[in-house]
Amino acid sequence: MAYQTTNPYTNEVVKTYENATPEYVEESLAKAQKLYKEWRNDPVFTRTPVLHKLAQIFRDETDSLAKVLTTEMGKLYTEAKGEVILCAMIADYYADHAGEFLAPRKIESIAGEAQLENHPLGVLLAVEPWNFPYYQMMRIFAPNFAAGDPIVYKHAAITPASALAFEDAVRRAGAPEGALTNLFLSYDQVSDVVADKRIQGVALTGSERGGTAVAEVAGKYLKKNTMELGGVDAFIVAHDANMADVKAIAPRARLYNAGQVCTSSKRFIVTANHYDEFLESLKAAFSSVKMGDPMDPETTLAPMNSKKAKEKLQAQVAEAIAGGATPYYVHEPIDDEGQFFMPTILTDIDKSNPAYGKEMFGPVAQVYKVADDDAAVALANDADYGLGGIVFAGSQEAGAKLASRIETGMVFVNTFFSSLPELEFGGVKGSGFGRELGQNGISSFINQELVVKRDRPNDDETGGLILPHKF
Numbered sequence: 001m002a003y004q005t006t007n008p009y010t011n012e013v014v015k016t017y018e019n020a021t022p023e024y025v026e027e028s029l030a031k032a033q034k035l036y037k038e039w040r041n042d043p044v045f046t047r048t049p050v051l052h053k054l055a056q057i058f059r060d061e062t063d064s065l066a067k068v069l070t071t072e073m074g075k076l077y078t079e080a081k082g083e084v085i086l087c088a089m090i091a092d093y094y095a096d097h098a099g100e101f102l103a104p105r106k107i108e109s110i111a112g113e114a115q116l117e118n119h120p121l122g123v124l125l126a127v128e129p130w131n132f133p134y135y136q137m138m139r140i141f142a143p144n145f146a147a148g149d150p151i152v153y154k155h156a157a158i159t160p161a162s163a164l165a166f167e168d169a170v171r172r173a174g175a176p177e178g179a180l181t182n183l184f185l186s187y188d189q190v191s192d193v194v195a196d197k198r199i200q201g202v203a204l205t206g207s208e209r210g211g212t213a214v215a216e217v218a219g220k221y222l223k224k225n226t227m228e229l230g231g232v233d234a235f236i237v238a239h240d241a242n243m244a245d246v247k248a249i250a251p252r253a254r255l256y257n258a259g260q261v262c263t264s265s266k267r268f269i270v271t272a273n274h275y276d277e278f279l280e281s282l283k284a285a286f287s288s289v290k291m292g293d294p295m296d297p298e299t300t301l302a303p304m305n306s307k308k309a310k311e312k313l314q315a316q317v318a319e320a321i322a323g324g325a326t327p328y329y330v331h332e333p334i335d336d337e338g339q340f341f342m343p344t345i346l347t348d349i350d351k352s353n354p355a356y357g358k359e360m361f362g363p364v365a366q367v368y369k370v371a372d373d374d375a376a377v378a379l380a381n382d383a384d385y386g387l388g389g390i391v392f393a394g395s396q397e398a399g400a401k402l403a404s405r406i407e408t409g410m411v412f413v414n415t416f417f418s419s420l421p422e423l424e425f426g427g428v429k430g431s432g433f434g435r436e437l438g439q440n441g442i443s444s445f446i447n448q449e450l451v452v453k454r455d456r457p458n459d460d461e462t463g464g465l466i467l468p469h470k471f
């Protein structure tokens with residue numbers, strides 16, 4: 001697929017980009033590898049000032065950087081600005097904490113004075129999606145730059161301008177040549193880069209389909225990888241939930257970023273005593289959205305990222321209804337050529353329905369009625385994915401008890417889901433493996449090198465049981 005910016009609000013094709021030539025790919029890998037060798041033994045603090053500078057650029061240029069996002073994938077300008085600020089926070093966070101996270105760890109051992117040293121692993125390939133074009137890049141760039149791993153990356157075909165804006169900001173922050181290089185790669189080229197001996201790790205954020213394809217190649221060539229994939233996150237309304245809070249948060253949990261968030265609440269699982277009230281309130285919220293120009297601060301629901309994504313979601317909804325689901329609410333059509341999807345609420349989705357357990361990536365809410373809290377947890381766990389989740393219950397303790405029973409990577413109790421620099425992000429089951437952000441986010445692509453030292457050989461007092469025999 002060609003790399004192309006198409007504004008999903010105006011449908012204007014803004015710019016098309018050529019794929020990277022084999023020569024450019026080779027040159028980029030060579031530069032990255034050279035930098036890795038130079039960085040190999042440089043302390044973390046030699047790199048972290050660049051991250052502070054990068055954070056400053058994101059803060060100083062919030063408006064113009066956000067505009068690139070809105071033009072390219074249609075998100076609300078207000079939300080785009082939030083994404084840019086979050087990027088600044090992530091860059092600052094790793095600048096401030098990388099030294100402490102990567103400090104060597106001493107180990108008590110009979111073998112000698114032992115410690116685990118955290119060294120960079122080498123050049124990484126990142127493959128990233130369009131839904132948060134900068135944030136996804138910053139999640140992988142900031143920790144690994146601090147750690148000393150240069151990155152080459154393939155961004156989504158529909159967000160090339162965001163990919164270039166990110167690369168440009170990193171360059172202007174003072175990162176050395178080879179630290180981060182955007183490559184407009186075809187899928188075949190991605191496989192070739194994964195296979196390249198200089199690549200030591202692969203990080204992908206995207207769909208299960210994309211993740212499976214890239215992880216297969218990474219597995220074939222024994223490349224360490226992290227997979228941040230999709231989800232069908234549950235939003236549980238427990239029997240004793242505070243409904244005023246639920247009503248305030250539920251629509252946001254589904255409609256933020258036009259519903260195109262991996263951790264959007266895609267399944268609302270509501271105990272019977274709250275079901276009717278919940279549906280009515282969600283309908284009221286879905287019917288009151290204002291679709292329109294995403295640059296207009298009055299607009300509350302953005303267009304979807306592309307015609308293709310809208311058509312895919314339309315087909316999924318049609319299939320769900322044909323399979324027996326009830327379209328409890330569908331927003332009345334609006335007169336606009338943008339790629340808007342009318343907010344929709346589906347109920348009565350049984351296990352045989354094609355929509356059951358499938359990710360719907362847009363403003364469509366699936367609402368399920370359950371008898372009690374145990375049934376809510378059981379339904380939440382009846383999924384091939386496990387990324388995030390939200391629980392509303394009568395108290396934070398009661399909610400946390402339910403949260404701990406959900407087979408998923410992250411759960412928020414009595415509040416909305418948020419991604420922040422200090423909070424580990426990642427899932428289980430079909431939602432992938434590995435974590436980004438937080439302390440774990442910096443350890444994915446690290447060589448934890450064990451060094452054991454002593455002045456003279458160990459005087460083996462174990463009779464050769466666990467240490468080599470004396471001869």
Ligand code: NAP
Pocket residue numbers: 001127128129130131154155156157158186187188190191205206207208209210211213214227228229230231261262263359361387425426427431
């Ligand atoms: P996608 O199709 O998998 O694309 C993600 C990235 O992978 C893009 O750069 C894409 O390139 C590339 N890609 C896809 N198939 C590939 C292949 N066979 N070989 C090499 N590269 C390949 O995902 P999407 O539909 O754009 O993004 C939405 C999905 O991402 C949703 O499922 C969402 O839940 C998930 N997501 C997960 C997280 C998380 O942190 N867990 C965060 C955000 C989104 P092209 O653009 O050129 O196809």
